[in-house]
Amino acid sequence: MMNVGVLGSGAREHALQWSLQQGEGMDIVFCLPGNGGTAHNINVDPSDHQAVRRACEQFDIDLLIVGPEGPLAAGLVDDFEGHRTRVFGPSRSASLLESSKIWSKEFMRQANIPTASCAAVSTVEEFVAFAVRHGDRAVLKADGLAAGKGVxxxxxxxxxxxxWERITTLRPASERFLAEQVLDGWELSIHVLTDGATWCLFPSSQDHKPLLNQDRGPNTGGMGAFSPVHECTPSLIDEISRDIISPTLEGLRDRSIPYCGFLYFGLMITPEGPFLLEYNVRLGDPEAQVLLPSLTSDLLPALLSCLDGDLDSHALAFDKRALASIVLASPGYPDMPEIGYPISGIEQAAETALVLHAGTTRHHGQVQTSGGRVLSVVGRGDALCDALDQAYAACEQIRFTGMHYRTDIGRRNHP
Incomplete structure (x- = not known):
């Protein structure tokens, strides 16, 4: 029996633990540190690599799956090289695809991947000048990691x-930022599992970043997602595979950068075709909450095949039905979330939907809020409207002070 651990504490990590536990012969899947909904939690700081190593040794963990981007960018995989515990995820050098927006854009340019025009800027004057050259419209991104909110x-x-003031305040230590052309179209999330040579596609998905209905308000880590995306046709997937996924893996091999893990492609589908906005070197959150429950094959053998560089001998299988996930957030999120409120109704909601925990903790047996994004409520149905109805009905069972969620997930009108 293999001992498996999932590193992280969000709904993505809860979804990973839940998915692994569906596998044949799986018993205990540890979560480091986990949250109020995960089982077999080990209290460890994911950013303390030595503490993570000690926990893996103490609990005889054979395989550690890294959920969030922070430990990957900080080189956790590299630090475990030669250790008895195998770590699933890309190295520090491969994680530059996400951890540096400027490095990533230069990589896209050299690999001839379609993407928006851009420039590195360090002053507000440079940013304004870039925007003026592009019709007074521009995107500003923090160069480093910003939990999905640095845009x-x-x-x-x-x-x-x-x-400029908002983004530079968020990343005061950054010396450079990325100015990017605004692209018109609709967004699409594509995820693959890859050993660097072969990849397995997950179903298409789409998330909703802004806090409020109709895509208003500040950007967040994500307020909900659904899968599959009806407009993502087989011909579009072929184009994305040819023009974006293949050149990415070829570009990494050309630089002698091995890649093993999940890889996310954030795309804008324009009238001229798909353009790459960004990479994530892990599963998206909230996309993971609709992708992992769609698996009908065991996840663990695929991860092990990936680590062995033998992914071409393994295929993933997925449920054809639609899934939708609604994020329940704390008051004050994303700027200053208020936490510590008791949560009720989770058990009732779980009777009809999958409830995945994120910003929760347990205090004397009572589940309480402990973060900005608190829960992800996942529905499933033959059609997207059925999945949404199931998820929203379950959301109505849950209560905590100041609870907020969008009521228009999956209801965008694409051009």
Missing amino acids: AVCKDREDLESA
Whole structure:
């Protein structure tokens, strides 16, 4: 029997633990540190690599699956090289695809991957000048990791200086930022599992970043997702595979950068075709909450095949039905979430939907809020409307002070 651990504490990590436990012969899947909904938690700080090593040794963990981007960017996989515990995820050098937006854009340019025009900027004057050259519209991104919140989209000149102040305040230690052309179209999330040579596609998905209905309000880590995306046709997938996925893996091999793990492609589908906005070197959150429950094959053998560089001998199988996930957030999220409120109704909601925990903890047996994004409620149905109905009905069973969620997930009208 293999001992498996999942590193992280969000709904993505709960979904990974849940998915692994569906596998044949699986018993205990540890979560480090986990949350109020995960089982077999080990209290360890994911950023303390030595503490993670000690926990793996103490609990005889054979395989550790890294959920969030922070430990990957900090080189956790590299630090475990030669250790008895195998770690699933990309190295520090491969994680530059996500951890540096500027490095990533230069990689895309050299690999001839379609992407928006951009420039590295270090002052508000440089950012405004870039926007003026592009019709007073521009996207500003923090160069490093920002938990999905280091992006501002400016649709006119009035937004530019306030966006600069907001993003530079979020990342005060950063010396450079990325200014990017605004692309018109609709967004699409594509995920693959890859050993660096072969890849397995997950179903298409789409997330909803802004806090409020109709894509208003500040950007968040994600307020919900659904899968599959009806407009993502087989011909579009072929185009994305040919023009974006294959050149990415070829570009990494050309640089002698091995890649093993999940890889996310954030895309804008424009009238001219798909353009790559960004990479994530892990499963997206909230996309993972609709992708992992769609698996009908065991996840663990695929991960082990990936680590062995033998992914071409393993295929993933998926449920054809639709899935939708609704994020329940704390008051004050994303800026200053209020936490410590008791949560009720989870058991009732779980009778009809999958409830995945994120910002929760247990205090004397009572589940309480402990973060900005608190729960992900996942519905499933033959059609997207059925999955949404199931998820929203379950959301109505749950209560905590100031609970907020979007009521328009999966209801965008694409051009």
